Amino acid sequence: MFELDDTQRAFESVARAWCEGTLAPAVPALEAGEVLPYDLLRALGRDLGIADLLAAVGERRLAQLAGAAGAGQSGARGGDDGSEAGLGGDPLLTSILLKEICRVSPGFGMVLLATLGCAMTIVARGSADMIERYALPLLRFETIGAWALTEPGAGSDAFGGMRTTAVVEGETLVLNGEKTFISNSPYADVVTVYARVRAGAAAARVRPVLVERGTAGFAATPPMRKMGMHDSPTGAIFLSDCRVPLRHLLGTLEPAAAGAARGGAALETLTLERAVMPAMCLGIIERCVEASIRHAKTRQQFGRPLAEFQAIAFKLARMELALENARNLVFKLAWAQRRRALDARLASLAKLYCAEQAVLAALDAIQIHGGAGYMADLPLEKLMRDAKMFEIGGGTNEMQLQAIARAVLA
Numbered sequence: 001m002f003e004l005d006d007t008q009r010a011f012e013s014v015a016r017a018w019c020e021g022t023l024a025p026a027v028p029a030l031e032a033g034e035v036l037p038y039d040l041l042r043a044l045g046r047d048l049g050i051a052d053l054l055a056a057v058g059e060r061r062l063a064q065l066a067g068a069a070g071a072g073q074s075g076a077r078g079g080d081d082g083s084e085a086g087l088g089g090d091p092l093l094t095s096i097l098l099k100e101i102c103r104v105s106p107g108f109g110m111v112l113l114a115t116l117g118c119a120m121t122i123v124a125r126g127s128a129d130m131i132e133r134y135a136l137p138l139l140r141f142e143t144i145g146a147w148a149l150t151e152p153g154a155g156s157d158a159f160g161g162m163r164t165t166a167v168v169e170g171e172t173l174v175l176n177g178e179k180t181f182i183s184n185s186p187y188a189d190v191v192t193v194y195a196r197v198r199a200g201a202a203a204a205r206v207r208p209v210l211v212e213r214g215t216a217g218f219a220a221t222p223p224m225r226k227m228g229m230h231d232s233p234t235g236a237i238f239l240s241d242c243r244v245p246l247r248h249l250l251g252t253l254e255p256a257a258a259g260a261a262r263g264g265a266a267l268e269t270l271t272l273e274r275a276v277m278p279a280m281c282l283g284i285i286e287r288c289v290e291a292s293i294r295h296a297k298t299r300q301q302f303g304r305p306l307a308e309f310q311a312i313a314f315k316l317a318r319m320e321l322a323l324e325n326a327r328n329l330v331f332k333l334a335w336a337q338r339r340r341a342l343d344a345r346l347a348s349l350a351k352l353y354c355a356e357q358a359v360l361a362a363l364d365a366i367q368i369h370g371g372a373g374y375m376a377d378l379p380l381e382k383l384m385r386d387a388k389m390f391e392i393g394g395g396t397n398e399m400q401l402q403a404i405a406r407a408v409l410a
């Protein structure tokens with residue numbers, strides 16, 4: 001369980017070669033905003049065969065829906081949606097890909113994650129027609145997706161504070177509201193927008209609604225300026241009497257099953273996001289540990305390598321401990337996903353630990369490299385700026401603690 005098999009190791013090595021050979025040289029231009037990351041995303045899909053592997057996830061879901069229809073069941077939502085299976089049916093391959101990308105550019109990892117978050121919401125909740133029309137092109141990176149839950153007044157309390165509404169008028173949904181800090185939104189072709197959906201006098205329910213760029217009443221801001229993840233465009237979305245066909249409602253308006261967690265589709269996607277972010281953080285930790293060991297062994301001060309100073313050696317020992325723990329958590333998450341036993345406790349626990357350790361590892365790596373670590377010529381200062389996002393996005397550290405506490409106290 002704690003070692004990669006031959007296929008996984010081979011995949012890791014081709015992913016590393018791509019990230020070091022193709023992604024890394026592009027990072028300065030991406031960070032400067034001189035080029036957008038989407039051509040590179042398409043190259044990733046093509047060069048590593050990722051697009052075909054991802055499309056296969058959508059096609060598996062289509063086959064399930066066809067089977068359910070043949071058996072006279074409703075396949076509109078829930079059940080075995082294939083979303084937990086991962087690339088090539090192996091969740092560890094998804095983790096390896098994200099880890100390798102984030103060794104070089106966590107921001108680019110976010111670009112991929114946002115598109116997948118959008119696509120997998122459609123795969124899990126959409127009809128066969130919606131999957132064919134929207135999810136498959138997203139999974140092949142022919143189009144770009146965004147996943148919009150956060151609002152100016154609703155971040156950690158995304159469900160309680162949500163103001164965005166979608167009112168059913170015949171065969172149309174009319175959306176009004178505002179979303180913010182949405183990855184990919186400045187350029188996304190398709191956005192899954194969470195809204196309080198109201199039909200007649202029935203109580204409103206929070207559901208994802210698919211909105212296409214170019215729909216009247218939909219506006220996206222240019223990218224926001226931010227601390228890190230400069231290669232991942234982030235923006236706000238405004239919806240003003242934005243009308244979309246009723247079939248763009250992902251899932252149904254039926255009440256959630258008894259005992260189902262508050263948050264439904266959003267929580268499913270958040271749990272999946274929390275389950276893959278640890279692998280992204282692992283990439284940061286791994287790169288920082290490797291670079292720090294190398295530097296400590298070669299950089300001499302006071303006539304000795306830095307590694308011979310206990311203060312530095314102990315820092316490296318703690319970084320190695322974090323690396324081992326983070327790697328084990330990523331393996332455990334993949335094991336849980338394979339057994340369909342992924343729960344909010346494990347996902348939150350892993351995300352919290354790995355995010356905290358990624359920030360610490362990046363800060364320690366900079367310290368060990370001294371002034372050179374602070375300079376943009378080395379990747380460490382970018383890794384530190386990008387790492388901080390993982391303590392906020394996908395739910396803050398405090399929200400992960402709350403989820404873990406809720407689970408253990410239930």
Ligand SMILES: Cc1cc2nc3c(=O)[nH]c(=O)nc-3n(C[C@H](O)[C@H](O)[C@H](O)COP(=O)(O)OP(=O)(O)OC[C@H]3O[C@@H](n4cnc5c(N)ncnc54)[C@H](O)[C@@H]3O)c2cc1C
Nearest residue numbers: 147148149150155156181182183392393394395396398399
């Ligand atoms: C780069 C980036 C990309 C993002 N991409 C997306 C995206 O694609 N889609 C999307 O929907 N969102 C996205 N987000 C938004 C992100 O999920 C939110 O920023 C996050 O959930 C926190 O919400 P908030 O910013 O409103 O902070 P707030 O909820 O205002 O929290 C502020 C502080 O208060 C703390 N706090 C809040 N409530 C409690 C409590 N009950 N107990 C203790 N402490 C509490 C928080 O932990 C935090 O430290 C992104 C954010 C960033 C930075």
